[in-house]
Structures are given as C-alpha cells and as structure tokens.
Amino acid sequence: MQLTNRSKVVSNKEMTAAEAAYIPAVLKGMAVTLKHFFKRPATVKYPEEQREFSEVYRGKHVLKRDENGAERCTACGLCAVACPAEAITMVADERKKGEEKLYREEKYAAIYEINMLRCIFCGLCEEACPKEAIFLTKEITPSNYEREDFIYGKDKLVEGIEPSLRIDVSKRQDR
C-alpha cells in the first residue's frame, strides 16, 4: 500500500560523476537545513506552555466518591481482571458499623494500588467497573526518581470529599 507519494525506489546503480563529486548533494542538503533554520520551532516549552488535551484524555486515574462523599469502589476486582497490563492490585475489607459515611457498599477496598509504570492508559478498568468508581482523568502522572513512587495508592487516587476537590469526569461518562 502506498502511504505517501514520497517513497523512492532504491537502486544500486553506479553513481554519476556529479553524484560522486558529493558537492552538489552537499549543497542541496545544506539548503534543506537552512530552510529549517528559519522555520518556527515545534517545541512546546512544557512547564510554561502545555499542549492542549482532548476532553476525553486518558491520564491518571481517579477513584470517585458518590454524592455523599462515600467511596464508590466495592473491591469487586473486575478492573484488575480487565486490566491488560496487570497494573491494578487491591485488598478488600468488610465495612464496619458506623463507616457507612465512608464506603458506599458493604465491601470496600482497603488497599487499592495502580502501578503507573505498568499501566498503558487504555481505560479498560473504567469500562469494566460496575460501580462507576474508577475513571481516567486529564491529569498526567508526573515523573519520579524511584520506581516505588509510581505505585499509586488510595492516597493519590481517591478524590477529595469537599466539592471543590471533586474531579469532573462527566466527559468520559457520557460516551
């Protein structure tokens, strides 16, 4: 299949005298680089400028709370099963009396970890989740010095209770 019209048939023919003299080809190459010299750079100066993200960008995950502030996740493990990269692990626990404010279902994830080095940001966990608990957000996972620091626990994944800390995922919900 022809993808572009720039492809050339390779041949091993003898070079002509002009080609063997290098100079014309060298000058042609220099003309190309000089043209690029005056082109606008393609660089996005990252911390100051950011590339525009798509509304449905698949970045760092968030574990959602419901309208009362209770965690939605019930530690069913479907996301972990769905995950092609095997990035998710969790430990389930039973909800005690008096914890209804914290956890929506009777079972909850005591530990919930995503290894961001394994994750390929495919979004299958989100599709698998029956409780609408996990979503991918527009945030990107920052770089780090240690591999351990890429294992994100509940402290980094669960969104805050206050309305201002809630993360809007409506764009990814109504797909």
Added chain:
Amino acid sequence: METIFLIDKTVIAFIAFAITLLIATYSTYAERKIAAFMQDRVGPDRAGPFGILQPLADAGKFFFKEEIIPDTSNKFLFIIGPGIAMLTALMTSVVIPWGGSLNLAGRDIPLQVADLNIGVLYVFAVVSLGVYGIMIGGWASNNKYSLLGAIRASSQMISYELSMGLALIALIMITGTLSMKEIVEQQHGMNWNIFYQPFGFLLFIICAFAECNRTPFDLPECEAELVGGYHTEYSSMKLGFYMFAEYINMFISSAFMASLYFGGYNFPFMDSLGLSQNAITIIGVFVFFLKIFFFIFVFMWVRWTLPRFRYDQLMRLGWQWMIPLSLLNVFITGLVLLWYDK
C-alpha cells in the same frame, strides 16, 4: 621605544587571547542554538535571556564535576594531553592580522601580535603539533576506544594536512609571500584571493573540516563507534579543555580562511568612504569578525547537515581525490602564472 613596543604587543596578545576564549565559549552556545534551529527546536533557553548564560553554566559545571583519572593510565601524559591540545590551539592566533594599524598618539600600532615573514608556515607547524595533544591523551588513557580515536585523528590530520598544504601552495604562488599581513594587504578592497583560487578554497575548506575533526570527518570522536573517541576517559575540566581546543581550532581556521581567501579585514569601497585611518581599521576589525562568524556558521551548518564518512571513504577521499586535485590546482596555477608573465 623597546618597552612601549613590548607593552603594545602584550596588550594585543592578551586581547586576542581573551577574544579567542570568549568566542570559543560562545561557539558552544551557538552550536547548540544552530543545531536546535536546524532541527526545528528551541535550544538552550533557560539560563538567562535566550539561554545566553548557558556557556558560563556549562563551564561552572565542568569545574565542579568529579575528576577521574584512570588507575592504569600514565598520569603525567594523561594530564598534559589536554594542555598540549589547548596550547597549540591558542598559539596559532599569534600571526593572524586582526585589523590594519591604529594610529594612537603618533604611533602606528598594527593589530597583529607578530608579523612573521613565514606566518603561513608557522600556522602549519603549530597545527600539526595539535595532533600530539590528541595522540598523547588517547594513548595515555589506556583504553581501546581512546587509542582508536587518537590513531584515527592522527592519520586523518596527517593525510589532510598534505592536501591543505598543497592548496595553500597554489595561493602562495599567486601572493608570492608567506607573511599573513602581506597576503591580507594584497587583497585591498575587493581584490580577494577567492576570485583567483575558488577551487583552491574549496579544497582548503574541506581539509579544514578534517583538520578540526568536524563532521563529516569527525571520526576521531564518533560516538556511535568509539564511545567518545580520544577523550572517552576524560572528565571534568580536562574534557572541557579538549572541547575548548576544538572550538578554538574552528575559530582560528575560520580566521585563517577569512584572511587568506576573503580579504581579512579588507572590505569593498574602503578608500572611497573618506574615513580616517583609525575608523577604517575599526570597521575592518568588525568586518573581519563578521567573516569569521560566517565561517563558524558554515562549520556548524555542515555539521548539522551531513552524516559522517566511513573511515575508508575518508582515507580514499584524502589520498585519491584531494591530493591529486590539489596538485592539479598547483599545476594549473603555475601555468596561468607563466602565461601572464610572458
């Protein structure tokens, strides 16, 4: 009179030294910027406005880097290597006429450290010494890659020095002198040697690329094959010295090309402007540096355009093409000179 003469020369030598170092420092910055622009990037832009302080930051970093001297190396030679490279790089600037002469307090002060009557020959002698710095450094490192890089550097420099010299002989046949000052003065106005020796200039610039170990002839340090070439084992400011020496060499060969072929500090219509001698001299110095900067730009431009030669291609080009062609150039120049003499 003697002491005043000495003071003049010392001052000029120091200024030339300082300018050489400054330009070498900022060549690193220019190189990175030019590379970036040619690759549609921005280049260093964090240290100071437009990254203008980047070379200083680099130099500072060089000083604070850990100094590693390999256990098995010959310590004395290992340390003296970069020094020799630097010394020979700096020595060549002595004979370059930076400008005409300034008339200060009734005395004519030529802007040249020493007007040797064998200036061109002197440059050649010193440049060929430069290979010792590389060779000693590479040998003393006791590392295969360093040694290979050093051997490549020396064989390449020796091969290309031949055709470089032959290209120059054709020029000297026209000028009839070896003094840099006289060669430049003969090109007064627009009477530049490039119009008499265009082919010789082409040969010369190709050899200059090889002499400075610049792409497409940067085999001594080709990262893909030899790690870092002759300076693989070097760290800290000693590595800095080698890199500095390379940039100084580039600056000096640009100055050399500008003064031998492109009229040095001469510029068109310099007599019809009706300016005083001092003004002409100062403009001349600026013009000279413009020409030098242009050639430095060409050096970098070529570096970021062309891929590297293979080693056998390099040697074949040197011995089978450059030397016969420069001999032919000498021959034709001689014929033409004979013709005009009659």
